[in-house]
Amino acid sequence: MRRTPRAHGHRTVAVVTTALALTAALHQPASAEPATLPEVRAELDRLYHDAEVATEKYNAVDGEVTRQKKRVSTLKAQVMSTEKKLTRLTELAGVAARTQYRGGGVPAEVQFVLADNFERALDNASLARQAHRGTNRVMTALAKTQEELRTRSDDADDELKRLRKNRRSMGSHRTTIQARIDEAQKMESRLAEKQRRELAALERETADEAQAKWVESGVLDTAGTEGSSAGSKAVAFATRELGKPYVWGAEGPDSYDCSGLTSQAWLAAGVAIPRTSQDQWRLLHRVPVADMRPGDLIIYNADATHVSLYIGDGRMIHAPRPGRSVTVAPAGSLEILGVVRPDA
Known part of the structure; x- marks a missing residue:
């Protein structure tokens, strides 16, 4: 998922050699070569976003x-x-x-x-x-x-x-795109243990900053704490799927992509919804973010290429990206486009 990390000049890490090798698998010809961990992280995020668009x-x-x-x-x-x-x-x-x-x-x-x-x-x-x-x-x-x-x-x-x-x-x-991501993940795995920890810490820090800013805006002050009967069933289904891997085009039962998880969660609740996040955003009833409740779908990115299931208390369940599994995460850690309610 694409995120824009803050400038971390003070955190420039000695990974130039590894980053240059990573660039051979990652960057487009017109892109600047990443020389720091924040730049490597941004390049990986760009690729994962491109992968979601393709998916x-x-x-x-x-x-x-x-x-x-x-x-x-x-x-x-x-x-x-x-x-x-x-x-x-x-x-x-x-x-x-x-x-x-x-x-x-x-x-x-x-x-x-x-x-x-x-x-x-x-x-x-x-x-x-x-x-x-x-x-x-x-x-x-x-x-x-x-x-x-x-x-x-x-x-x-x-x-x-x-x-x-x-x-x-x-x-x-x-x-x-999958081949490029596979190579990127191999290159990422070759980073020194300290560098991998720093890369993971950077990702968490970026997500935490976005979540804190989102919460501080007061958006959760009026958000619902209880979902509808169907929404609660959708949340229960997604909760049971925690830990299952992200796989492109998957709709369960062993793996999911982001919209595969949300569509199957609502189908389990007795409500058939569109398969893709873009159609979910286009066709389902939209509600203000401040009025969302558990079971609602949060759509991310300006092009609506990612979706999660809101579970309350500022958290969501989603299938993040290749190489990750279905997990609970801060709902405001990604760029929110809007919220839709399948059973409106």
């Missing part, structure tokens, strides 16, 4: 593929159903035509039943002709519907192919 885009396209597959399946089923109806009507129309031809226009069984009532027989013949014309109209309409459904089914197939191609492209981009 959310992939998840969105993947969701579209799933929905489109269902649409294609439904259309194909409708085509088959229409074809069966059309075939059956064609068979019935043929039987009726042959029967009328043999009986002079009126089915033999009808003539037998109505032989003692000539007027009724004539009425029945008129009804038979009307039924025949009606059958033809239905067959014409069904044939037209069949053609329209086939066209829609073909178009849906084309759209599904386009979405799958887009998903492959997104997956390739995501794989590239």
Whole structure:
């Protein structure tokens, strides 16, 4: 998650050699080479943010593929159903035509039943002709519907192919970013033990500073302390998932990404919500941050690429990033965009 640490000139650490090696795996050509731990931390945060952007885009396209597959399946089923109806009507129309031809226009069984009532027989013949014309109209309409459904089914197939191609492209981009992050984590692990401790301390300090500033603003003075029945169930679900690893695109039960965790937590509470953090921000009911309550979702970053589940007392549960696990963290430690309430 991207954070902007304060200048720590007094904490410049002798990690230039390691940082330069880390840069080979991390930085874009136009980026300045990180020479201090704060700069290394900022570079790692930038990469993790890029990874979340790629993940959310992939998840969105993947969701579209799933929905489109269902649409294609439904259309194909409708085509088959229409074809069966059309075939059956064609068979019935043929039987009726042959029967009328043999009986002079009126089915033999009808003539037998109505032989003692000539007027009724004539009425029945008129009804038979009307039924025949009606059958033809239905067959014409069904044939037209069949053609329209086939066209829609073909178009849906084309759209599904386009979405799958887009998903492959997104997956390739995501794989590239994952490779860079893997290398970054390897480089980070090669830091001296003291440097790793200092890097972790720097991350905690940055988070604590952001949380303290957030709390001091008074935002928690009016925040709710109890969630709705569904919200409490969502919090209980997320609490049970603590310690499970972050995995891109995962929705449980063994691992999660950020929006995979929040969507599954609310699904466990009986409320289906959008899969990605960006759609959660776009489609769910927004509430003021000062009015949030346990169970609400906190959306982070200007591009809504991270989400957590607020659990009260200024804390949240989230799946942070690759290499980390589902954890409890200060809710204001990241850049808050806003809050949404799934069961508003």
